[in-house]
Amino acid sequence: MARPPGARGARAATLSDVAKLAGVSVATASKALNNRNHVHAQTRARVLDAAAQLSFSPNSLARGLLAGRSGTVGLLTSDLVGRFSLPILMGAEDAFGAGQVSVFLCDARGDAIRERHHVQALVSRRVDGLIVVGSSTDPRPPLADAVDVPVVYAYAPSEDAEDLSIVPDNVEAGRMAVEHLIDCGRTRIAHISGDRDYSAARDRVAGATAALEDAGLEPVGQVAYGSWTEGWGRAAAGLLLDRHPDVDAVLCGSDQVARGALDTLRERGRAVPDDVAVMGFDNWEVLTTGARPQLTSVDMNLEELGRTAARALFDAIDDERDRGVRSMRCRIVVRGSTAPLS
Amino acid sequence: MARPPGARGARAATLSDVAKLAGVSVATASKALNNRNHVHAQTRARVLDAAAQLSFSPNSLARGLLAGRSGTVGLLTSDLVGRFSLPILMGAEDAFGAGQVSVFLCDARGDAIRERHHVQALVSRRVDGLIVVGSSTDPRPPLADAVDVPVVYAYAPSEDAEDLSIVPDNVEAGRMAVEHLIDCGRTRIAHISGDRDYSAARDRVAGATAALEDAGLEPVGQVAYGSWTEGWGRAAAGLLLDRHPDVDAVLCGSDQVARGALDTLRERGRAVPDDVAVMGFDNWEVLTTGARPQLTSVDMNLEELGRTAARALFDAIDDERDRGVRSMRCRIVVRGSTAPLS
């Protein structure tokens, strides 16, 4: 790659270099570059020209040191490999990237020690704020070290109600899912959930159950808890068909479970969606669009959640501090696996 | 959250605060905290105590300004949503996180304008280096702006041979896959690839074809190019069985394609792996472990690739600059879909 004037190793152009070249003082150069007033248009042009010549780039460290704020935030995930952190992270990066804020990414890998280590590093770098992204919706302990910058918890709420947390509304999501199935004319609705240890599973079940009750419908069989896997979906669907052959809709705790259920239904000769409608949760593209038929799923709007967390952090930085748990609406993405009964 | 002594808004403790409390000069305080010599043990203890009392955290901005290096690097992805960036990113974060380096995450979303914008921001923040992560293995143009810090390209190599790029060795991977199938006693091996427009697809085909030739085996049918989808896998497997019923192994261009092929084989009554062995590429957990049987796949070791890129960047920062394209070995993860013929 062609090096700019001043090859590697030569220190980057500084404001006083620009000022010297333009024949003005650093103060004037600064004002010119920052569009402050009290600078003659002609002078400003000279400065801008000089800056371009030297490909001057202001040193954010110096600026941050002076301003007392660095224009950076920390994004602390507890589990980057997990499926849910990434969209949140993308949303947050998006919301920040639009502004003048850069994002430090830290992955604690679910390790409290590592987390403290990262928090220390971030504090030392004088981040203006912090977003803590959890890997499940179960509440997590607040940061061990007290930090004197705003913190927003995303996905996993903080156990401390004084903190601000942004989470998906899984109860409402469960309700929406059942209502969609009812809208499709289904009345024999079963629920194959995921791992009972996850509040996400329990919340969705709570919402779904409430919606059934509101509609005056009896659930078909008991809610089946298991794991978030295709294998569980296959097994549970088998049992379901054995015991309740009249089922006409299956709400699954995740897209993986739904994929498993679809497999079993196909093998048992049940047409989807004509005989049985199937819904998943999470709207994991690779699973939903690869399925036969494509899978209707509930999307948690995680990217939007990330953006919201970022905006909340902005507000907190501007001293508009909020607190408590804020729930975000989910949305249903309708595909081929659910359709009105004809 | 309980605020530390000096509630929010009160500026953070500075070194001179510590010095004052300890009754020494800032110089001495600095030396004490940084384990420099020429400080009396007792004095050092006093300083450390004072620092702890004020929960002092050194200002990295000031340190960076002085040292001329910030202790940060930029991680520039072109497509965060893509499946491949994330593990690379994790590996890099891992390698850096272990040291004293923090990582700026930027997602350009495949947009050149945004990329330039991010590069500018990173330069302004005086990052010590830059890793550019591509979303496919096709070569990409080098960064538009000349930056005077080292740059390492990961996954997608730079078109400029003077740049250093770290990529997976897809040719070798294709070869390894075929050799594994041959080791399983298969001789009638077909290849259902992915999108021909991707060099990853072509490279894997090249390696696989070469391996077949080396073994003196004829490929079964032509390589089938299509898309990276389950639908394509299903369709292509159907055609394959129609034309070459004697096939005993199918190498698929990705795990998605392989999942599709598995579906079709099952429907046609072919047992996997007894009648036909199936392999995928990418080792995408959710697909491979959910499959029936679980899917043998080629793992590109992306996390390791990310770590390697990070180490290469370290070297470059230490003026041990390297150049050219470095290929990383892949590895086969054997699961139930391939087994020796009995």
Next chain:
DNA sequence: AAACCGACCGAAAAGGTTTTCGGACTTGCT
């Protein structure tokens, strides 16, 4: 007793930017 040495500590500069405030110069008016 004078010189010296080692151990420890402090003053000051450097790093690059922004902001404040005072100074200089121009213009228009009496």
Next chain:
DNA sequence: AGCAAGTCCGAAAACCTTTTCGGTCGGTTT
């Protein structure tokens, strides 16, 4: 000609840390 007002520019301080170099003080050697 003198003055007021306005316009533009520059000197200097501030942000916080690290490092260099000189200084102090006690004790030791000749």
